[in-house]
Amino acid sequence: EDQVTQSPEALRLQEGESSSLNCSYTVSGLRGLFWYRQDPGKGPEFLFTLYSAGEEKEKERLKATLTKKESFLHITAPKPEDSATYLCAVQGVGGTSYGKLTFGQGTILTVHP
């Protein structure tokens, strides 16, 4: 069974204070690892898809990296508008049907001005 664990559960930063969110996963064979951002009362907004260890992707102040066991979402010089819940999900090849994503519980990020 695929599993995803995100840490920390909550993270409070000052504006401009860089940090990283962790996503540890176990999966029989990785088809893809996905990062989403979710604002309160809204649906998850897609950020990145990573397919293989060593892959990195960047978007504005965010950078996602992937190893065989975990992924990091690095936030450089965050702003208050980066405050949200960040979700990690994996899609594996074994024991799950097509399209099934397994999500972590999320990291709640709060950036203070």
Place this chain on the structure above:
Amino acid sequence: ETGVTQTPRHLVMGMTNKKSLKCEQHLGHNAMYWYKQSAKKPLELMFVYNFKEQTENNSVPSRFSPECPNSSHLFLHLHTLQPEDSALYLCASSQGVAGGGDTQYFGPGTRLTVL
């Protein structure tokens, strides 16, 4: 309309009511999904449709009944729900690439409250 839309955005229903949630995707995708998001719990996959065929039913109680008339529309019919079914119900769609690994895009969700 762009992306994935869901109606209604908010729904309050009694345990004996029957209601339906609607999802429409404007992305030209072939796969559609229903997820449930409860407080303090990870998103849970409920159903998967690929080219209008149901390919996943994640042990969902029969009081939830999905319908996918075409690749752009997805419904979730609700009847005799329980208070613990109160949650945010999210619809998503993806390209439907063979072998998976394609990105799912989510709608804004329907906030359901069962009294």
